[in-house]
Amino acid sequence: MAAPHRQSRLSNALFAAPYLVVFIALLVVPLIWGIYLSLQKADLFGLYGFTGWTNYARVLNDALFWQSVRNTLLFVVVTVPILVGIGLFLGLALNARTGGAAFMRGVYFSSTVLSVTIVTLIWRFVFIPGDGLLSLAFQAMGWQPIGFLSTEGWSLFSVGVATVWWCIGLPMILILAALQQIPGDLYEAAALDNASRWRTFTRVTLPQIRGTLILVATIQIVMQFQLFGQAQLMTNGGPNGTSRPMVLYIYRAAFENWDVGQGAAASELLFLIILVAAMGQYWVTSRGPRT
């Protein structure tokens, strides 16, 4: 098929070799090594022999682990639809070639380029009791202030608010890109049929960006399952572990309690949950009518 000068040659692979070495050393090997570790009795200094499923049994019998699983699931189930919903709203609202729309896109994406430590610092200045922006606002309104970061129920909520604020840029940009790919004749045809704005939205726009909406949801599920920095820095998982996500559980096990085997086992379980959730979501949403 290929012209003679585009022949397949092993020497051509040399160009990929430097990357492949790094890829294997720092991604493939750690991935496999992690599975191996999860079956070992291990701390940060060494391995003390094969223990079979012991680490997994310890994790699965740990009430704190299940609490972190519940927290993470709740967090994903609430934040992902909100992120997709607001992303869709912003996509529709800012899909115009005006300076104002471009400026607003810039504003809504700006938080995404900040690091998690800046984002959490900003939101702590909003949430801290007494001195926080919300606290001042509550006082001004004569309301009872809330200890957002230290009250059960509110702490995970606060982490969620900061997360949505931080992550909204990506769904918006992806949905905007999809909206701009919709052929204009579809809208012209809808206009000729005198279709209402809502009808045009449900019959033309939504079916056309369906694939992107699924992709955005999948990306967000994978990302939000990995919630870590926001929870660690804003609430440190508290109070009573009610805002501790799975990654923070793993971090505690491996890098604070030095129980590497248990941390590795919990990592593999989270990896499995993410795979199942992402594939399940994809399977559910990609069935049904296609246009």
Add this chain to the structure above:
Amino acid sequence: MSATTPIQHGHSRTLFWIAVAVSVLMFAPMAWVLVLSFTDNEALSRGTEAAFTGPYTLKNYTDIAGNSGVFRWFVNSLIVGAGQTAGVLVLSSLAGYAFGRLEWPGRKVIFVIVLFGLAVPEQAVIIPRHQIFSTLDLHNTYIGLMLPGMSLPFGVFLMTQFFRAIPPEIDEAALLDNATRWRIFWKVLLPLTLPAQATLGIFTFLFAWNDYWWPLISATDKDMYTLTIGIASSQVNFAQTEGLGFLAAQAVFAALPVLIVYIIFQKHVVTAVSGGAVK
């Protein structure tokens, strides 16, 4: 024509103005921290209402200059960001050429395996990585901070797409002249990928600058903190901190470089995040 016109279709002014109104929620927290950073620390310690009344000062910023910690972390972040970006650009360009432009046995299978790497979450590899770097004594070194980011497949994926998009006629002549693969890569194709290099480079730099988990566990020596980790360590004892104004100034100081890079190179950043997913 039809590729550009749809932008206006189905667009509603009402939605736009709602989005403008809601953007207050994006602005307000940032504006609050900005105002705090210019407010006198002494006054803030009596209550943050002082942010609305003053006195205002630049002292919180001049204190950063006097605080060698913050400045050193800033330089560390620059070094790690620049090094990681250079590494990603070199590795991804070479690999992008090999995957997108050349034929070799196993190319397709290996490319699919690399793409699977996109789906591996950090927590699945970070514990073994930490052990590998301990064994090699690479913790608390710049190389140790740069290396893990170079293994991410995103850059290879992006560069492969760019190399593939170059029309075949471009290197046809050179191939017929029997120029070496390296010469074609270096003289003919690489110059054409410069816009892509810029996109990937800016994206990688932001990614490295903002990275949290890996430097958190690898750079345990205070002198090797990146700015991200340094700021995290400052906010751990939020209540007993040297002063809310100083802390706010640190946040602004750390956010400014990325915001400036973002404002200047907005198009590249947006291309990078959407280019990988939407074609």
